[in-house]
Each structure stands twice: as structure tokens, then as C-alpha cells.
Amino acid sequence: MSDIVLGIGDFGVSNDPNATIKTFALGSCVAVVLFNPALHAAGMIHIALPEMKVNPTRAKERPGFFADSGLPLLFGAMARIGCDKKGKGLKIKLIGGASIMDNNEIFNIGKRNLIAIKKLLWAQGLGAVAEEVGGTISRTVSIHVGTGEVRIFSPARGTWTL
Amino acid sequence: MKEKTDHPLHQEIAKIAVLSPNASRLLEINSKPDHSLNDIIQLVKFDAALTAKTLRIVNSAAFNLLQPINSIDRAISFLGERMIVGMVIAESAGEVFQKGLPGYESYPGDLWRHDLFTAFASREVAKYAKEELEKELAFTAGLLHDIGKFVISSHLEGTAEKAVKVIDSGEASDYLNAEVQFSGHHHAELGFELAKHWKLPEAIQEVIRYHHEPSKALECYKPLVYAVHLGDILAMMSGHATGSDALQYHLDGAYEDYYVISPVELTKIIADTETQFRPALTSLDNSQEN
Ligand SMILES: [Fe+2]
Ligand SMILES: [Fe+2]
Numbered sequence A: 001m002s003d004i005v006l007g008i009g010d011f012g013v014s015n016d017p018n019a020t021i022k023t024f025a026l027g028s029c030v031a032v033v034l035f036n037p038a039l040h041a042a043g044m045i046h047i048a049l050p051e052m053k054v055n056p057t058r059a060k061e062r063p064g065f066f067a068d069s070g071l072p073l074l075f076g077a078m079a080r081i082g083c084d085k086k087g088k089g090l091k092i093k094l095i096g097g098a099s100i101m102d103n104n105e106i107f108n109i110g111k112r113n114l115i116a117i118k119k120l121l122w123a124q125g126l127g128a129v130a131e132e133v134g135g136t137i138s139r140t141v142s143i144h145v146g147t148g149e150v151r152i153f154s155p156a157r158g159t160w161t162l
Numbered sequence B: 001m002k003e004k005t006d007h008p009l010h011q012e013i014a015k016i017a018v019l020s021p022n023a024s025r026l027l028e029i030n031s032k033p034d035h036s037l038n039d040i041i042q043l044v045k046f047d048a049a050l051t052a053k054t055l056r057i058v059n060s061a062a063f064n065l066l067q068p069i070n071s072i073d074r075a076i077s078f079l080g081e082r083m084i085v086g087m088v089i090a091e092s093a094g095e096v097f098q099k100g101l102p103g104y105e106s107y108p109g110d111l112w113r114h115d116l117f118t119a120f121a122s123r124e125v126a127k128y129a130k131e132e133l134e135k136e137l138a139f140t141a142g143l144l145h146d147i148g149k150f151v152i153s154s155h156l157e158g159t160a161e162k163a164v165k166v167i168d169s170g171e172a173s174d175y176l177n178a179e180v181q182f183s184g185h186h187h188a189e190l191g192f193e194l195a196k197h198w199k200l201p202e203a204i205q206e207v208i209r210y211h212h213e214p215s216k217a218l219e220c221y222k223p224l225v226y227a228v229h230l231g232d233i234l235a236m237m238s239g240h241a242t243g244s245d246a247l248q249y250h251l252d253g254a255y256e257d258y259y260v261i262s263p264v265e266l267t268k269i270i271a272d273t274e275t276q277f278r279p280a281l282t283s284l285d286n287s288q289e290n
Helices: A056-061 A067-080 A109-123 B010-014 B021-030 B037-045 B048-058 B072-079 B081-092 B094-098 B110-126 B135-144 B148-156 B160-168 B175-183 B187-197 B202-210 B219-237 B253-257 B263-289
Strands: A003-006 A011-014 A020-026 A030-036 A041-047 A091-096 A130-133 A139-144 A150-154 A158-161
Touching: A003 A011, A003 A041, A011 A020, A011 A067, A020 A030, A020 A041, A030 A067, A030 A109, A030 A139, A041 A067, A041 A139, A056 B263, A067 A109, A091 A109, A091 A139, A091 A150, A109 B263, B010 B187, B021 B037, B021 B081, B021 B135, B037 B048, B037 B072, B037 B081, B048 B072, B048 B081, B072 B081, B081 B094, B081 B110, B081 B135, B081 B263, B094 B110, B094 B148, B110 B135, B110 B219, B110 B263, B135 B202, B135 B219, B148 B175, B148 B187, B160 B175, B175 B187, B187 B202, B202 B219, B219 B253, B219 B263
Parallel strands: A003 A020, A091 A130
Antiparallel strands: A011 A041, A020 A139, A030 A041, A030 A091, A139 A150, A150 A158
């Protein structure tokens, strides 16, 4: 079994049916998970913030850190393993975007990440088929490339599928 | 600060090794409002091992320098006071930071990563204070804010599932409250006891004690306590938490009395923190293996 582990701001794709793509401890960050059932191809990105303009240097070093610099690259990488360039045929799932308790508008970065991601998807005519977002829990997420099964783990709360 | 030696866990805390003389002196200098980088340079220069380590860190791959730095003065100017503090604390209190926290279902190194991120984040937050704040002290206080987790962890073993349940059901208001329900103590309180044992500067003791309840801090320390309160929250939001207590705390909106931060500025704080945190984490990790 080969595991691809993504850090914050990383993205990765695979069409190895034995592979799993995984990212740890999403707080206000959001994982966008892609799966093409026909090709058994999967991809994931771990997005931290909505817009690259706040730190262009960081965006250059790690474009996946921001929704606007990262998402196009994820779709590009999926295209290189045979998926449609515009994302046709992809099942999209969104995980994360949590917040601290008593969150205020300024600190609700999870929500702003989700809005930014959804806007970018909508602009391509895409939308999520499933999401587990918001709340006040940390989430670790993985997708098994062969089956497309998405699993979520949260410390002291166990594991479940989405 | 009133001395309290009758704490029920006093004996246990007294057994934890105290900081090295160098670490104590460094923290003392660091907490003085009128100190300069030169004071730090002098301290490092008188310690051959520390000098060697500083040079090794500045020239490590993490900082990707074009030309090696051979002078200790230049090395410290480049790294900043914060990296010296990080280095010395990692060395002097490595036991506290590097052990896993079974009480939180958290792994070795998690607490160090959480604290190091909190340190950089607190320092970034401090830049937005309404009244000038000692940024390097915010870093140090952020680095030390959760030392109580090391003490409380063994008293919380087996409670993580129950803790999140009572929080979800509203029987506990937050993780701090859940800790009290299951162990009779919470990590900020025990951190404060350890801070007294370590004779940490008063400002840092106050941060450790009230980082989850900043409104209770002494007025003169509130800007600093709120900086770490926010830095800690940003660390948990950014995925650098310590297991089961991730995000299970309250944000005190009264920070706005001391800080002006716009939504975009907050995202900038996170991006800038992440940029500084990465090379610091890598270079300090490598130096511990040596
Ligand atoms: Fe804490
Ligand atoms: Fe913390």
C-alpha cells in the first residue's frame, strides 16, 4: 500500500488503485477531494487560506496554500493523469473549514475558505457531491484511490466515511 | 506573584528538572523591555556549545543561505532573538515538549510543534497591538504557554473520549472545564505551578495561567496574554494542535480592546507565521539530533 501524505498547502493525485492520499488535522483548512470513478483516479489539496494576495512569496513556494493559486493546479494535475481538464466526471468532496468555539466573523477563516473554494468551483460549473464542513472539530481525511472511499478521523471521536 | 507551595501536585511538579542557568538568564533578558539584541549576543558568546549550535542552525539547509555565516553576531542578527530562545528552550526543556501526551491522545513532538507555531503566531499578532508590545516576549510566552499539558497529561489518560462528549453535550463549557471535571485540575493552572517552579518571568507566568481566560489577567499583562490567546487559536486553526483538545476552547472577543486586525490581516498573519514556522521547525529538529 502506498500512501501519499499531504502537508498544509500540498496537493497530490494518483491513479494507483492501491494508493491512499491523506492529510492530517484540518482545522480551518479545507481539503478538496476529487475522484473519477471511471478512471479510478483521485486527487486532494490541503488549502489554508482563500487568496494568495496576502503573501505572494508563500504562493510561489507552495501554491496549494491558497484556494485561488492551488485549485487550478490540482485540476491540471488530474488532467495529466487522464481526467477532463474542466473537471467533468469528477466527484468532488469538501472536508474541514472548522472554527474555534465562539468564533467571530474575523476568525471564521474556515467559512471564508469554503466560500472561496465554492466560488472557484462554480465558475467552472462544478459543485461538491458531499461535504463535511464547519463545526469545531479537527479532521484528518484520506481517500483510497481504488475505491474512492473517503474516510474522516477526528481525535477522540473515531473514524467514519463520507 | 504569591508563592503557593500547598498545591496538591506540588511534589510531582517539584520533581521536574529546572531550566538551565543559561535558559533562565536568557528568559530574564528577554522579558526586560529595554534589552537589546546585543545582550543576547553576549550571552550566547560566553557559551561555546551554544555558539556552535547557533552557527550550525543558521547554516542548516532550512535557511538556504547563499553564503555561509561564520560570525556569531551575524548569525544571531539573521536568526533573531526568537530562534535563540527556541533553541535554548528546546534544549533545556526538551523532555516537557517532546514527549507524547497520552491524556490528549497526542503524539511525541505535537506539543513542540503546537507551541512553536503559537510562538510565531503570537509574535505576528503582537504587531497589530494598539499600544506597542514587546514582540520577542510574545514569542517566548507563546512557546511556553502550554507547559501544563506535560504535567496534566498522565492525570487525563483515558478521558479524551469522555471529554469531547461532555463538551458536545454542553456539560462542559470547553476542554479546560472538561479537564477539571476528570482530573480536578486544568493545564493552565498546572502550567502556572510549573512556571513558578521554573521561576519564569512574571509576565510569562501570567500568560501560562490565563491564556484561555485572558480577561482574568492583570491589566498590565493583558495585551501580552491576548496575543498568546490568539496565537494559540491560530495554531489550532492551522492544524497544529495537541490531539483531542483541538479547537475545544473559546475565543474571547474582547481581544479587540487591544488589537485591530482586519479579516485580510488575519489571513496574512497565518501565511506569514507558516512561512517562518517551517524553517524554524526543521532547523531546530535537526539540531536536536546532533
Ligand atoms: Fe492551552
Ligand atoms: Fe495551546
